[in-house]
Amino acid sequence: MGLVLITHDMGVVADVADHISVMYAGRIVEEAPVHDIYARPAHPYTKALLESIPRVDVKGQQLNVIKGLPPSLTRIPPGCAFNPRCRYVQPVCRQDPPPPLYDVETGVGTGRTSACHFWQEVVGSE
Ligand code: SF4
Structure with a gap:
């Protein structure tokens, strides 16, 4: 039996999914086996989502957030839809x-x- 789970809660995903498709602005932006995505995300949006998960072992610090808002699907920005919010953006x-x-070849899956x-830069960055 297969199950399709649609959620913004990456903690839930880790518990129940074998494979993840990450979507942004109506488009799949990354696909991978679940453990590979958590170990080394290859898209800035995936990386930012994972960094925004609250951690019980990190106290007294501000939560990481993804700046800006998702675009309206009737006014998606030109180029990459994530570019106004992306910290890896280039011209x-x-x-x-x-x-x-x-x-994506990361050696882990x-x-x-x-x-x-620029997925290579994302995978190679901390
Ligand atoms: S680096 Fe560029 S292509 Fe990659 S997610 Fe950011 S804006 Fe999009």
Whole structure:
């Protein structure tokens, strides 16, 4: 039996899913086996979502948030839809939408894809 779970709660996802598709502005931006995404996200939106999960072992600090708001689906920004909120943004991101999904090779799994021009930088950053 298969189950499709749609949620913003990444903590719940970790408990019940084998494979994750992360969506932003109506488009899949990253796909991967669940443990690979938690270990090394390859899209800035996925990375920001994971960083925004509250942690019981980190007290007295501000929660991480993703700045800005999601776009209206009738007015998606040109280029990459995440570019106004992305901390990895480059000029090309404001003009050229990433192709549907790049193959991601991180050495920790197979079947990984990301819709980010700069997925290598995201995977390689802390
Ligand atoms: S393509 Fe550019 S703006 Fe979009 S997620 Fe990647 S780095 Fe950020």
